[in-house]
Amino acid sequence: xxxxxxxxxxxxxxxxxxxxxxxxxxxxxxxxxxxxxxxxxxxxxxxxxxxxxxxxxxxxxxxxxxxxxxxxxxxxxxxxxxxxxxxxxxxxxxxxxxxxxxxxxxxxxxxxxxxxxxxxxxxxxxxxxxxxxxxxxxxxxxxxxxxxxxxxxxxxxxxxxxxxxxxxxxxxxxxxxxxxxxxxxxxxxxxxxxxxxxxxxxxxxxxxxxxxxxxxxxxxxxxxxxxxxxxxxxxxxxxxxxxxxxxxxxxxxxxxxxxxxxxxxxxxxxxxxxxxxxxxxxxxxxxxxxxxxxxxxxxxxxxxxxxxxxxxxxxxxxxxx
Amino acid sequence: xxxxxxxxxxxxxxxxxxxxxxxxxxxxxxxxxxxxxxxxxxxxxxxxxxxxxxxxxxxxxxxxxxxxxxxxxxxxxxxxxxxxxxxxxxxxxxxxxxxxxxxxxxxxxxxxxxxxxxxxxxxxxxxxxxxxxxxxxxxxxxxxxxxxxxxxxxxxxxxxxxxxxxxxxxxxxxxxxxxxxxxxxxxxxxxxxxxxxxxxxxxxxxxxxxxxxxxxxxxxxxxxxxxxxxxxxxxxxxxxxxxxxxxxxxxxxxxxxxxxxxxxxxxxx
Numbered sequence: 001x002x003x004x005x006x007x008x009x010x011x012x013x014x015x016x017x018x019x020x021x022x023x024x025x026x027x028x029x030x031x032x033x034x035x036x037x038x039x040x041x042x043x044x045x046x047x048x049x050x051x052x053x054x055x056x057x058x059x060x061x062x063x064x065x066x067x068x069x070x071x072x073x074x075x076x077x078x079x080x081x082x083x084x085x086x087x088x089x090x091x092x093x094x095x096x097x098x099x100x101x102x103x104x105x106x107x108x109x110x111x112x113x114x115x116x117x118x119x120x121x122x123x124x125x126x127x128x129x130x131x132x133x134x135x136x137x138x139x140x141x142x143x144x145x146x147x148x149x150x151x152x153x154x155x156x157x158x159x160x161x162x163x164x165x166x167x168x169x170x171x172x173x174x175x176x177x178x179x180x181x182x183x184x185x186x187x188x189x190x191x192x193x194x195x196x197x198x199x200x201x202x203x204x205x206x207x208x209x210x211x212x213x214x215x216x217x218x219x220x221x222x223x224x225x226x227x228x229x230x231x232x233x234x235x236x237x238x239x240x241x242x243x244x245x246x247x248x249x250x251x252x253x254x255x256x257x258x259x260x261x262x263x264x265x266x267x268x269x270x271x272x273x274x275x276x277x278x279x280x281x282x283x284x285x286x287x288x289x290x291x292x293x294x295x296x297x298x299x300x301x302x303x304x305x306x307x308x309x310x311x312x313x314x315x316x317x318x319x320x321x
Numbered sequence: 322x323x324x325x326x327x328x329x330x331x332x333x334x335x336x337x338x339x340x341x342x343x344x345x346x347x348x349x350x351x352x353x354x355x356x357x358x359x360x361x362x363x364x365x366x367x368x369x370x371x372x373x374x375x376x377x378x379x380x381x382x383x384x385x386x387x388x389x390x391x392x393x394x395x396x397x398x399x400x401x402x403x404x405x406x407x408x409x410x411x412x413x414x415x416x417x418x419x420x421x422x423x424x425x426x427x428x429x430x431x432x433x434x435x436x437x438x439x440x441x442x443x444x445x446x447x448x449x450x451x452x453x454x455x456x457x458x459x460x461x462x463x464x465x466x467x468x469x470x471x472x473x474x475x476x477x478x479x480x481x482x483x484x485x486x487x488x489x490x491x492x493x494x495x496x497x498x499x500x501x502x503x504x505x506x507x508x509x510x511x512x513x514x515x516x517x518x519x520x521x522x523x524x525x526x527x528x529x530x531x532x533x534x535x536x537x538x539x540x541x542x543x544x545x546x547x548x549x550x551x552x553x554x555x556x557x558x559x560x561x562x563x564x565x566x567x568x569x570x571x572x573x574x575x576x577x578x579x580x581x582x583x584x585x586x587x588x589x590x
Binding site: 030036037039052065066067 | 335337376385387426550551553560564565572
């Protein structure tokens with residue numbers, strides 16, 4: 001191996017002893033099980049893949065219409081449609097396991113027992129590096145947001161799952177609460193290794209001709225560039241209150257967006273809705289981040305995490321342009 | 322009808338993402354545009370019934386998500402799209418001119434099954450549902466199938482018949498052709514003895530497809546339809562475009578990946 005040159009950039013980072021090759025991931029529910037886009041994107045260039053949420057039994061999901069575009073974003077109400085953990089293990093994991101990137105299994109459930117059952121089953125499988133727990137889906141009646149907006153329930157789920165695994169345990173938090181930092185604080189205390197911030201924001205759109213909602217479930221989850229400022233503020237809030245790493249999520253469409261999240265306090269980022277627009281965008285963002293670091297003499301992107309400049313004296317032009 | 326019981330060979334996605342030069346975009350009838358773009362790769366690999374997912378503008382300059390369009394015709398290295406300019410995304414696309422480019426993902430989805438056992442193909446379209454049929458027409462002609470085309474429109478302002486064969490027209494207001502809907506026009510036609518075994522290929526409003534589905538069932542005719550769905554990605558990532566399936570197994574199929582072409586016996590319209 002060549003000796004490191006002056007311009008070499010360390011893109012990798014380590015979380016609880018697990019090394020991830022870079023700081024750009026694809027968010028759960030926006031990259032399927034990876035195989036859908038194998039001809040369009042080289043997932044091996046990513047830090048990791050967060051799988052579509054997995055429940056114990058397959059879930060059909062909500063009736064159409066499930067998605068609608070809104071200003072700079074989209075509302076969705078998929079309803080955790082997924083093939084179930086058993087079919088995932090049988091049909092999808094063998095492909096994912098062969099990839100040269102980390103696989104993080106996202107788990108959704110409608111009871112504490114179901115979370116535990118799914119995780120226990122996945123514990124017996126090779127090829128999964130971490131778990132992300134979805135306690136914050138706004139589009140299902142049972143579980144989902146009921147758990148994620150209840151601080152003690154979120155803590156209880158974290159504590160229960162912590163007992164079942166030594167692997168990296170990430171809790172995905174909802175922004176649909178008054179103080180997201182309280183939830184981050186609780187899951188940190190209960191042994192979570194990291195948090196994902198944020199899941200979608202509850203939103204709504206109406207067709208004025210029919211006077212009907214544009215989604216079959218009336219409300220849905222807002223995502224995309226529209227929510228980036230909100231997500232950044234939530235990451236910043238959480239970063240100030242906990243020590244565990246944060247996966248920043250919310251409308252990331254470029255390396256510049258990803259850098260904002262790192263500065264606000266995210267250790268890594270997940271690209272979500274933009275995968276629908278450009279399936280290879282996450283790989284481009286990872287490459288652009290490396291280029292940015294090299295051109296700016298940053299030897300390790302980790303040096304940027306949480307380094308928001310607290311000098312709040314602004315030149316007017318600078319803050320406007 | 323026996324086709325529905327045999328599992329269709331799924332076309333694996335050979336989709337690519339390309340920036341393609343627009344050759345031309347012209348209004349061919351009221352609010353209906355024909356856009357031609359250059360892609361030797363898509364032109365070579367696409368099959369009738371497949372679609373492309375198109376981004377007309379850079380991020381921030383237009384709608385966020387792509388818009389899906391049936392591939393209307395292949396002309397050498399040129400791919401043609403026929404669409405109604407009725408929303409932000411389609412109006413933006415309709416203003417593309419020679420020399421500008423569009424971001425195209427495709428070809429996507431499952432094509433029409435044309436190489437099956439029938440003598441006469443009935444192509445039936447409502448409004449802009451005509452879009453996929455010039456491509457299908459040329460493929461059916463290459464196979465030597467007999468072909469009759471039935472188009473239904475609100476009035477005579479919207480009619481598009483280029484590259485179609487043996488066209489019969491119905492208009493709701495009677496301004497051209499048969500006064501009534503296209504299903505009423507086609508119904509007496511299928512009783513003709515000399516058609517041999519018939520297969521229907523259709524695209525249009527759901528209410529029309531539903532009526533056709535019932536007509537096909539009554540007459541024991543195989544009927545394939547091209548469906549629309551609200552979709553973001555077009556490749557199965559977003560799960561945004563479910564259509565309810567008949568029979569056992571999964572409740573929904575996805576329009577983008579399992580369709581957009583479905584046998585009417587396989588879905589609940």
